[in-house]
Amino acid sequence: MDREIFIVGAGASGLAAAVTAARAGAKVCVAERMDKAGKKILATGNGKCNYTNRNISEACYRSENPAFISAFVRRCRWEDTVDFFHRLGIYPKERDGYFYPNSEQASSVRDVLLQACEQLGVNFVFGEEVTDIRARQGGFHIKTKTHHFEASSVIIAAGGRAYPKLGSNGSGYILAKGLSHDIVPVVPALCGLRCLGKWGQKPEAFWKKVAGVRADAEVSLKIGGVTAAKDTGQVQLTGYGISGIPVFQISRFAARALTEGKKAEAWIDFFPKLDRETLFSELKFRCRGNGPAAQMMTGLVNDKLIPIFLEAAGIAAGTKACTLKNSQLSRLVQAMKQFDIQICKTNTFDEAQVCAGGVNTLQVDFKTMASKKQKGLYFSGEILDVDGICGGYNLHFAWQTGMIAGQSAAAYVKEGKVC
Numbered sequence: 001m002d003r004e005i006f007i008v009g010a011g012a013s014g015l016a017a018a019v020t021a022a023r024a025g026a027k028v029c030v031a032e033r034m035d036k037a038g039k040k041i042l043a044t045g046n047g048k049c050n051y052t053n054r055n056i057s058e059a060c061y062r063s064e065n066p067a068f069i070s071a072f073v074r075r076c077r078w079e080d081t082v083d084f085f086h087r088l089g090i091y092p093k094e095r096d097g098y099f100y101p102n103s104e105q106a107s108s109v110r111d112v113l114l115q116a117c118e119q120l121g122v123n124f125v126f127g128e129e130v131t132d133i134r135a136r137q138g139g140f141h142i143k144t145k146t147h148h149f150e151a152s153s154v155i156i157a158a159g160g161r162a163y164p165k166l167g168s169n170g171s172g173y174i175l176a177k178g179l180s181h182d183i184v185p186v187v188p189a190l191c192g193l194r195c196l197g198k199w200g201q202k203p204e205a206f207w208k209k210v211a212g213v214r215a216d217a218e219v220s221l222k223i224g225g226v227t228a229a230k231d232t233g234q235v236q237l238t239g240y241g242i243s244g245i246p247v248f249q250i251s252r253f254a255a256r257a258l259t260e261g262k263k264a265e266a267w268i269d270f271f272p273k274l275d276r277e278t279l280f281s282e283l284k285f286r287c288r289g290n291g292p293a294a295q296m297m298t299g300l301v302n303d304k305l306i307p308i309f310l311e312a313a314g315i316a317a318g319t320k321a322c323t324l325k326n327s328q329l330s331r332l333v334q335a336m337k338q339f340d341i342q343i344c345k346t347n348t349f350d351e352a353q354v355c356a357g358g359v360n361t362l363q364v365d366f367k368t369m370a371s372k373k374q375k376g377l378y379f380s381g382e383i384l385d386v387d388g389i390c391g392g393y394n395l396h397f398a399w400q401t402g403m404i405a406g407q408s409a410a411a412y413v414k415e416g417k418v419c
Helices: 012-023 066-075 076-088 107-118 172-176 203-210 245-259 276-286 301-313 326-337 393-415
Strands: 001-006 028-032 092-095 100-101 123-126 128-138 139-144 148-156 183-189 193-195 215-225 226-237 241-243 264-269 339-346 352-361 377-379
Touching: 001 012, 001 139, 012 028, 012 107, 012 148, 028 148, 028 183, 066 107, 066 393, 076 092, 076 100, 076 107, 076 139, 076 393, 128 172, 128 377, 148 172, 148 276, 148 393, 172 183, 172 352, 183 245, 193 245, 203 241, 203 301, 226 245, 241 245, 241 339, 245 264, 245 352, 264 301, 276 326, 301 326, 301 339, 377 393
Parallel strands: 001 028, 001 148, 028 123, 148 377
Antiparallel strands: 092 100, 128 139, 139 148, 183 352, 193 241, 193 339, 215 226, 215 264, 226 241, 264 339
């Protein structure tokens, strides 16, 4: 089967590219190794699909090539994403700058994309993983395990390595390498961090004591003792270490450091809204009567954290609160404001929401998403070395780069040149 544009991957970016290219009059074929399109879309936003965010800025994205991010942010506005989906049928619901479909169903987003593809005559081939792409005179030869295709242009929108059960398995990187592109090393991002135990305890023994605790805190990532990133929000203590949105936001930096053999630590401030002096005064106020130090902490922190903080401060739980010295209270403040733990590894790609790394964007034209190495080849979405923080930013990047690639590829096959 021959098509003008062949798209590898029927995820968020691939579907946006297909709709845009077909609207521009191109004949489009999309190959998807899974049995259905857009499986990962259904899992976004806890099933509600936070598809863009009003607060798009350079600070929301990371890449080895910051200039690419700057160019993307200047060009690709949240209003354009909202308008694209409104035209497809998604009525937007905004909540604190986060946009969702008014139905609050991620399936609505996937469905309107597929409906548009059907109306525009986009052809899908499911259960077919692309194994090879070869550039030929005037186009490309694409091979799967059971089929061969010819196309004038190719868009690789195969995703990264995160959540492979939903479709992304890293095969797109192999295709990109085969077409002479460099890959920035890929690591998990937006994921939990696995940590060592404290005071010589085995990780499973230590973290079992605090598993299930949720606390509003600030997490700072220290790489070789230097702060590399930090974020504030609800931190979750688990049976393996730490999780939650603020941990997700710093995880890509931890993953990169660990792969480079550097020491990575998380410093948790369990009282980010109180300075040390105020917290010290609160503890001093509680040091009255003959009750034990552990009892003094009741109502201040989660019960599971009380023995942890006391041990960190070198205070026996049964010590009478009224006998605590200022030096002991200072150590307790230190434990609560700067609880340090060593990170040993991140969660795997199976548990990561996205990945960091990918096709080197120095080899991609930010205006068109066209390859600078191979005429007629385009990239879009997570396969590129750009990853965003939580909040709809990764989907925004997927839609927008997909639309640019689709429009550019359509112009290329119609005019015989890169748009």
